[in-house]
Amino acid sequence: MQKFTSKHAETSCGDERSGDTAARPLLRIEGLSKRFGSVAAVDRLSLDIYPGEFFALLGPSGCGKTTLLRLIAGFERPTAGRILLDGVDIASVPPYRRPVNMMFQSYALFPHLSVEANVAFGLKQEGLPRREIAGRVADILAMVKLGDYAARKPHQLSGGQRQRVALARSLVKRPRVLLLDEPLAALDKKLRDATRFELMELQRQIKLTFIIVTHDQSEAMMVADRIGVMDQGRLMQVAAPAEIYQRPNSRWVADFVGDINFFQGRVGDDHMTVEGTAAGRLRVAAPIEAEARTPVWVAVRPERMLLSRQEPASGLDNSLGGTIVETGYLGELSIYRIRVADGSAVKAAVVNAGRGGEPVPAQGDHVWLSFPPEAATVLTR
Amino acid sequence: MRRVTWFNLCAIVLGIAFLYLPIVILVIYSFNASRLVAVWGGWSTQWYAQLAGDTAIVGAALMSLRVAFVSASLATLLGTLAALALVRFGRFRGRLLFASMIYAPLVMPEVITGLSMLLLFVAISVDRGFWTVVIAHTTMAMCFVAVVVQARLADFDMSLEEAAMDLGAPPLRTFLTVTLPLILPAIVAAWMLAFALSLDDLVIASFTTGPGATTLPIRIYSEIRLGVKPEINAVCTIFIAVVGIAVLVASLLTKLTGARGTSARIEP
Structure with a gap:
């Protein structure tokens, strides 16, 4: 239901949502900027993300989408602007205290730890009882169909299995927002297609808010409820995939998403x-x-x-x-x-x-x- | 392109002979039954037995081991910190100066290091002994440690630390649970190297030592001046074994971690 509202409420980029009380944004980004020297990787960007939404940040490489993701995760401090999670500004909260988890493009699995220990790492930091950790790790490994691989080390897994360990590790803490940085880029085409469906299915099951970063427009179109098309640190258009494709708001968006005359x-x-x-x-x-x-x-x-x-x-x-x-x-x-x-x-x-x-x-x-x-x-x- | 030609073979044989023939001769003569150094009198282990009774030599050997242990540990700690500073803190002010100051002792003649240490200890009137040798060896070895650890840190995937922090580990815990275990083999290898360097140092030790802190190389050198004794050959053989094992373990550890790092990147 949540998803339905969020999908249809937003119609165009600068849309005011005053009439819609059902969907309060979970994550609100206000005038966010990040400069590296004289280059603005993210430039006065504002965006609302709604609970339960699958949001895709789409753009060419170097458009600032990964920087935006890292700002939300807490690995970068914004030059200006606010990041509100449930109405609280988290822009200065260190990454280890944010209820936000990230899945890295390289997966960043700890090579010295087993699959099980990798997934349990985040729960251990919360100081949960050992029994609860074991239970939750077993559940999530079963969910990503890796129950039989708990004792393996990351280098003993295939690319697709590693990707699922990384996903399980970032999901097991039940973050408010899950950030995925090009989660499928390292997989081959067949596996990538299958994994897209799995990802959508998973998101529907656990009803978490996902923000995915991708340069692949078909990936964004397929998985996301809404897409934010980015270029040079700015959002060019934010809308549902069909809207972006059928009613682009500029030549740049029209040309970037699909072919056009x-x-x-x-x-x-x-x-x-x-x-x-x-x-x-x-x-x-x-x-x-x-x-x-x-x-x-x-x-x-x-x-x-x-x-x-x-x-x-x-x-x-x-x-x-x-x-x-x-x-x-x-x-x-x-x-x-x-x-x-x-x-x-x-x-x-x-x-x-x-x-x-x-x-x-x-x-x-x-x-x-x-x-x-x-x-x-x-x-x- | 691995072809065994006569040229390659000769080069290898001559090279190895050049490096190891003197050592092999020393080891063989340590088992010489004859009292005369240059005369072969059949096999015997009597010099090893006599060595056990030579308190001066055994004392010096224990002193050497103690110095090597303490200085290697200190050098590893300081060298690792220096490597972390160089790799992690990016382009801080004076980074180049810091880097070259760390590497300078690598190429500095030991005589100069030893002499400057001696002058320092005299100037601040420190009684020379165990600790002055330890300090001098730490100074010498920490730059080697920094180089070894820095190489390992340079190809460390920073996203691993970010992942740990993202999962809720504060910086110190991230270092202890993720970074340290992954660079530990390099640190152990560096410790072994520092240990071996301290064990076989004569020059710096003889400048900075004092009464009651005679290391094995100093002892051997002073005995040699009175004439080569077969016991010395035995001591040297044991020494070679200890240093050889340390270096071997160090290089195995480095290779092992290198191999693990590579295999993790290859798609099966």
């Missing part, structure tokens, strides 16, 4: 068209909230492009012609790069399933591209 033009007088693009006059589905004649970009995902050999009947759809310069067969999809009139290349993705005896478009073929007005997103920046 841009057509630059100017807002038409009726606010329902964009004029002077490579495809001529383009119709959009909703009125553009910008002055007429302002430069804007019409963004269309490649999979929303329809490819045909004949010129489409002039209807409501936008269309443009071009020549195929490259084709890429990806199995379920084929990607076409089409050189259009102004010399730029437009990408179209076509699903390969259900294609009959119709000949496949090939390099050099002249084709027509079309897309309905609702497939277009207008971006002003």
Whole structure:
């Protein structure tokens, strides 16, 4: 239930949540900055994380997402700003007194300790009775399916097993927030895909708040309830995965998350068209909230492009012609790069399933591209 | 590319002979039945037996062991702290100066170290004896310890300490439960090295020693001046065995931890 509210309450980046009383943020970051010399790794960043949420920080390497995670964990002191956990500022609390645990990208398993001792380490620091420690360690090891490996040393485990020990070790203390720094980056593709599902399943079972840092957009899209897209120490957009993909708020986000085609033009007088693009006059589905004649970009995902050999009947759809310069067969999809009139290349993705005896478009073929007005997103920046 | 050629073989044989022939001869002659050093008179262990009765030699050997034990322990403590400071505290003010001051004794001639120590002890009018030798040996050995421990700390994964703190261990407990166990083999190896260095030092010890603190090398050297006695060969043989074992254990420990560190990184 919690998850449902959190997923739907936030609609866009700077959204005020005054009307929503059900979801009080668990973690609130206010104007947080971290400078290393003259470089701002995190730059006046504000963000709310809600209880039970699976939040992903997505961005290219060096965007400051790991620094933000380390600020929350307590390994870095902020230059400015506050980190509120349940309303209490923890920015100056040392990492060993924060009810926050982190899973490291390198896993950071203690090589001299067994799997069991690694997992028990955190509970021992709390001074819990030995019997309780043993019980909780056994439970969590069973949960990550490592019950039979309790006595092994980390170097006797496979990469996937080590990853699960690291996860168990950070979960066993039942932190208020679990931070995961590229938790799947060191695994091979097959294992990574399987582990993503396990991670989501686990999060659902234990109802903890997860913040994951990743540079892999499909990973973020798949596991997270909400994604914060970061660049140069700032959050570019915070929204649910579908929202980020379908309604990016800037060209940068649109381009970073998935593939996209841009057509630059100017807002038409009726606010329902964009004029002077490579495809001529383009119709959009909703009125553009910008002055007429302002430069804007019409963004269309490649999979929303329809490819045909004949010129489409002039209807409501936008269309443009071009020549195929490259084709890429990806199995379920084929990607076409089409050189259009102004010399730029437009990408179209076509699903390969259900294609009959119709000949496949090939390099050099002249084709027509079309897309309905609702497939277009207008971006002003 | 491991080929045994005549050149390689000759180089190895000559190299080893050059290093170890004198030692082998000394060991063989320690089992010489003849009183005359240069004349072979058959096998015997009589000099080892006589050695046991020579209180001066045994006393000096015990003194050497005590000095080596105390100075190696002190040097290990100080050297480890120096290594931690160099590796952990980043670019603190005067780091380069500190680093070069720690490494200087590595290349300083022992005569100079010994002489400067002597001058210091005379200047502050300290009675020379057991403790002055210990202090001098600690000074000499701690830089070797710092080098050995620093090498181990340099490839220590800092995220291990962060993980320990993240799991609730304050800095001191993190050091004791995570850092120390992981660098312990290097510390033990460094202790062994310091022990061996102190045991075989003659120059610094003879500058800084006083009445009642004669170490074994000093004793041997003074006896040699009166002529080579077969007992000395026996003492030296025992000495070689002790130092050899210490160095062997030290290098095994270093290798062992190195191997463990590597295997942890390789994906099975």
